[in-house]
Each structure stands twice: as C-alpha cells, then as structure tokens.
Amino acid sequence: MELKELLKKVVMLGDGAVGKTSLTARYVVNKFDDKYIATIGTKVSKKDMQLTKPNLIINLRLMIWDILGQKEYSKIRTASLSGAQGVILVGDLTRPETVKSLDAFWIPEIESAVGKIPTVLMGNKYDLVGNGSESVEVLESIGECRGYPTFLASAKTGENVEDAFATLGEMLVADVVASRPKNAEEAPQTLSEAVDFIIQDFCAQYGDLEKAMLIVQHQFEEAGVDIRKPSREAVLQALEGLAKAEELSLTKTVAAVNLEERQRMVVLAKG
Amino acid sequence: MQRDVKIETLIAMSMGVFAALAVTAFLVPFENDNTRIFFVALSAVLVSINVFGFIMVWHASPTIIDEIFLMTPDGRLLKHYTRRLKPDQDDDILAGMLTAVQNFIKESFEEAGGRLKEIRFENYDIFVSHSKSVVIAAIISTKKPEKLRTQMRLVTDDIEKQYGHKLLNWSGDKADLVGVDTLMKKLLAGKYR
Numbered sequence: 178m179e180l181k182e183l184l185k186k187v188v189m190l191g192d193g194a195v196g197k198t199s200l201t202a203r204y205v206v207n208k209f210d211d212k213y214i215a216t217i218g219t220k221v222s223k224k225d226m227q228l229t230k231p232n233l234i235i236n237l238r239l240m241i242w243d244i245l246g247q248k249e250y251s252k253i254r255t256a257s258l259s260g261a262q263g264v265i266l267v268g269d270l271t272r273p274e275t276v277k278s279l280d281a282f283w284i285p286e287i288e289s290a291v292g293k294i295p296t297v298l299m300g301n302k303y304d305l306v307g308n309g310s311e312s313v314e315v316l317e318s319i320g321e322c323r324g325y326p327t328f329l330a331s332a333k334t335g336e337n338v339e340d341a342f343a344t345l346g347e348m349l350v351a352d353v354v355a356s357r358p359k360n361a362e363e364a365p366q367t368l369s370e371a372v373d374f375i376i377q378d379f380c381a382q383y384g385d386l387e388k389a390m391l392i393v394q395h396q397f398e399e400a401g402v403d404i405r406k407p408s409r410e411a412v413l414q415a416l417e418g419l420a421k422a423e424e425l426s427l428t429k430t431v432a433a434v435n436l437e438e439r440q441r442m443v444v445l446a447k448g
Numbered sequence: 449m450q451r452d453v454k455i456e457t458l459i460a461m462s463m464g465v466f467a468a469l470a471v472t473a474f475l476v477p478f479e480n481d482n483t484r485i486f487f488v489a490l491s492a493v494l495v496s497i498n499v500f501g502f503i504m505v506w507h508a509s510p511t512i513i514d515e516i517f518l519m520t521p522d523g524r525l526l527k528h529y530t531r532r533l534k535p536d537q538d539d540d541i542l543a544g545m546l547t548a549v550q551n552f553i554k555e556s557f558e559e560a561g562g563r564l565k566e567i568r569f570e571n572y573d574i575f576v577s578h579s580k581s582v583v584i585a586a587i588i589s590t591k592k593p594e595k596l597r598t599q600m601r602l603v604t605d606d607i608e609k610q611y612g613h614k615l616l617n618w619s620g621d622k623a624d625l626v627g628v629d630t631l632m633k634k635l636l637a638g639k640y641r
Contacts, residue, residue: 184524184540184620206538209545217552221523221544240524240544252558256551260522262620 178434179355180382180427182236186260187345190283191267192275193246196301199332200267201243204342218245218253226346227428233355234431237346239263248282258290263297263345270300270312270329280319295348296325299341303329371446372407375439379419382435383426392422412443458502466495511593513636514572517585518607518628520618521578523547526625529636546585550576577601579608581615586635599640603631 189197198211198220205222213220220243228235244257266283268276279298287294300316307313313329320327326344330337365371376393383389396418397404402411416439423432469491478484517539518527525543550564567574575593577584577600584604586596607628614624634640 182622184622186522186524206541209541213545213548217548219545219548219551221541221548223538223540223544238540240540242523242544242548252555253552256555257548260520260524260618 178431178438179233180236180431181233181353182238183350183353184238184240185262185349186242187239187263187265187349188242188244188258188261189265189267190244190254190287191246192248192269192272192278195246195267195269195272195275196332197246197265197267198243200265200299200301200330200338201241203332203335203338205239205241214243214245218250219243219257224342226343227430228346228350229430229434230350230353231355233353234434235350235353236428237350239342239346239349251286254286255290258287261287261291261294263295263349265297265299265341265345266325267299267301268312268316269302270306270310270316271302273312273315276300276312276315276319279316280323284319284323295345295351296323297341297345297348298325298327299337300327300329301332303336304331304334365442366447368407368409368412368443368446371439371442372402372404372412374442375412375416375419378435378439379423382423382431393419396422409443409446413440416440416443459499462495462499462502465498466491469495511588511596511638512590513586513588513596513638515587516632516636517543517546517583518632519543519547519583519585520581520615521547521583524618524620526582526615526622527628527632529632543585546574547583575600577604579604579612581612581618582607595638599635599638603635603640606631 189201191197198214201207201222202211205224207220207222209220209222211220222241222243224239224241226237226239228237242257242261244254264287266279266287268279270276284296287296298316298320300313303313316329317327319325326341326348328337328341328344330341332338365374376390379393380386380389383392396415399418400411400415402408402415416436419439420432420436423435470488473484473487473491476487478487512531513529514532515528515530517525518529519525523544523546525540528539528543553564554562563576563578565576567576571589573588575586575588575596577586577597582604584600584607586600588596610631611625611628618624631640
C-alpha cells in the first residue's frame with residue numbers, strides 16, 4: 178500500500194459576514210485569533226484528512242485561508258488567492274444577495290486570479306431557512322449551471338460542513354493515483370524477500386529511517402525473528418508490533434491496511 | 449561567551465580595561481619614567497591582543513539559526529527545521545500566516561516595490577529570502593549575520609535550480625522534495641559553500 182502526503186491550499190470566499198469563519202472554526206485546527214482577518218485580511222488554519230484509493234492512502238492536509246469578504250480589498254485577496262488549488266464559496270441563505278454575488282462577483286474573481294479550480298458551494302444558515310427559499314433555489318441553480326457540488330449547511334448545527342470539506346478534498350485528489358502499481362512478478366517470492374520488503378516499506382512510511390530501524394530491530398528481537406533465517410510465526414508476531422508503532426506514527430486505518438497486506442505477503446511467501 | 453554580545457561592547461570593555469590600567473600606571477609611584485612607560489606599553493599590548501582575540505572569536509563563531517521555514521510563495525510549508533521543540537506551534541499555520549503578513553506588507557507599501565526581507569522582534573531576527581518558487585525564512589537570535597544573508601541567497605538559488613520546475617505549480621506532493629534536506633542541513637550548520 179503506497180502512502181502519499183499531499184498539501185493543498187484552499188480558500189474560503191464569499192461576502193462579508195456570511196459565516197466563512199464560523200464554518201471554518203467548526204472544522205479545523207485554529208491557532209490564530211479571528212482578529213487577523215480584519216487586520217491583515219487573512220487567517221490561516223488547517224485540516225488533515227485521509228482518503229483511500231486503490232493501493233493508495235492519501236494523507237491530505239488542507240491549508241485553509243479564510244479571506245476578508247469585503248469586495249473592496251482586491252489586492253490582498255488576489256495575493257491570498259495565489260497558489261490556491263481549491264475554493265469553498267460561501268453564501269448566507271438568509272441574505273439572497275450574498276448568494277447571487279457568488280455567481281456575479283466571486284466566481285469571475287477567482288477565475289481571473291487562479292483560473293478554474295475545484296470549487297464547492299456552501300449555503301450557510303440553512304437551519305434558518307426552508308427548502309423552498311429563494312436563496313436555496315439560486316444556490317442550487319448556480320451549482321448545477323457551473324457543475325459545482327452544492328451544500329446547504331449550518332455552522333450552528335454543523336450540518337453538511339464536514340461533507341463539504343470532504344467533497345472538496347476528494348476533488349483535489351481526483352487525479353492522484355498510486356505511482357507504483359502492483360505487479361505480481363515484482364512481489365516478494367520468498368519469506369526473506371518478504372521480510373526485506375516489509376522493513377523497507379515500514380521505514381519509507383515511517384519517514385525517519387534511523388528511528389524506524391530501531392523500531393524494526395526492537396520488534397524483531399521481541400518476536401525472536403532471525404533475520405538470516407526468519408520463521409513465519411515470528412515474523413507474523415513482529416508485524417503486530419510494527420502495526421502498533423504505525424498506529425502512533427501514522428493512523429489506525431493505515432496501520433490496519435499495512436498489517437493485513439504484510440500478513441498476506443508473509444503467508445503466501447515460499448520458504 | 450554570550451552569543452548576542454555585540455562586538456562594539458567587547459571593544460568598549462577592552463578600552464575600559466586599558467584606561468583603568470593606564471590611570472593606575474600614572475598613579476602608582478614608579479621608580480623612574482622608563483618603568484612607567486614600560487607598564488603603559490605592556491597594558492596597551494595586552495589590550496590590543498584582547499581586542500584582536502575578541503574580533504577573531506566574534507568572526508569565527510557561527511550564526512545559530514533557531515528555525516528555518518522552507519515555503520512556497522503561496523504559503524505552503526515544504527520543510528521546517530528547528531533546534532527547539534515548540535509543542536504549541538503549528539508550523540504549517542505559522543508558515544501560512546508569515547506569508548499572509550508578507551502579502552499584507554507588500555500590498556501596503558506597494559509604491560516601494562520589492563518584498564519583505566527582514567522582520568525584527570525583540571531578540572529575534574527573521575530573514576527572508578525569495579526566488580520564483582521558493583521562500584526561505586530563517587529565525588535567529590544571535591548576532592547580526594551578514595554571512596547568513598549570502599548563504600540564504602545561495603541555497604534559495606540552488607533549490608530554485610533543482611526543484612523550481614516542480615514547485616512552480618506544485619501538486620502538494622512532499623515526495624517531490626527528496627534531497628532538499630541535504631541542502632538545508634548545510635545551511636543550518638553554517639557551512640553552505
């Protein structure tokens with residue numbers, strides 16, 4: 178299983194006071210006060226998410242730039258938009274004009290600054306309006322017309338907030354595929370080859386080679402693995418230890434997927 | 449020796465010592481003028497050696513970089529190196545905010561052109577080096593490092609040459625940066641060319 182770490186820049190845009198900051202606050206790691214949006218025009222926060230694809234686990238880190246919504250500050254906005262790879266456009270469903278301005282102002286503004294990039298529309302304060310409201314219809318028609326996923330959300334209740342970010346995350350990695358497709362001929366044939374492959378794979382995913390090798394050494398000693406002539410049982414036991422280490426350094430999902438794949442490799446290996 | 453002691457302070461201290469010795473030489477009742485001149489000359493030589501030594505030590509002592517942020521111009525953190533553990537600090541967010549501040553200053557002083565190159569806050573200096581697709585910000589708390597500016601310029605240019613084509617429209621894949629650690633660690637060690 179290949180592991181990729183991706184870092185993407187995402188911007189939150191929309192008219193002033195539509196709830197961009199509140200939507201972000203529900204979802205992300207905040208380290209700076211909201212006052213920075215008013216003072217320097219931007220506040221940066223982040224969100225980590227994990228996405229799985231065939232033979233690939235993607236640890237996606239979204240750097241979320243919450244940008245001042247006042248339309249007059251175009252220079253700061255353009256500078257902050259630089260390098261953006263995704264956009265969440267927010268309108269306030271209780272103020273139809275803020276929804277209309279997404280199509281009339283914000284989308285052209287983004288396209289002129291960074292071109293067409295993955296975009297998600299969010300209508301905030303859905304808890305305060307009904308399904309048939311004018312704003313909802315306008316937002317959905319913009320989304321349909323432009324081909325953007327549309328979410329009727331509420332920063333207050335949290336409804337659809339996570340889904341909107343998750344959808345944008347999936348759009349951002351839509352083209353990402355595993356760079357080393359599985360090839361049966363390249364798979365380790367003997368138990369020694371399997372052990373060698375597992376050590377390399379563990380070290381590569383752990384990141385810090387020195388520490389990774391210490392963990393491998395410790396787990397192999399604990400399980401009684403003789404590296405020159407490994408026994409299947411001992412290796413399988415060591416894999417459990419490596420998986421526990423990966424639960425701490427990576428995530429439980431990645432550790433479980435890796436464990437399953439390595440166990441299969443060891444069981445199928447000859448010798 | 450305290451790393452943040454300025455060379456001017458060291459020279460002033462040495463001159464103070466010389467003055468004290470010279471005054472003493474005139475106050476002490478020597479047997480003759482030759483002895484007095486010898487004592488004053490000896491004091492001057494000792495102080496000169498002292499000043500020369502201080503200057504040599506000051507020049508030889510490396511600039512200690514506390515932290516380095518290697519970033520894209522749009523504020524994404526590529527690599528972060530630090531000598532101190534800061535559990536409350538989120539490096540990615542800090543890199544983003546540092547870029548946001550740079551954008552703000554650049555736009556606020558648009559008529560001046562150019563980019564932010566230095567920020568000073570209490571004992572900390574933040575030096576920023578830019579290229580087309582890379583930004584390096586180094587935080588130091590030691591003496592003013594003239595050599596560091598040159599080294600940062602060199603490493604920025606080298607990273608631009610080696611990785612610029614990947615970073616210009618960077619996909620966000622950190623695997624694109626294999627090998628950059630070697631360059632950055634040389635800079636951290638003060639041994640970049």
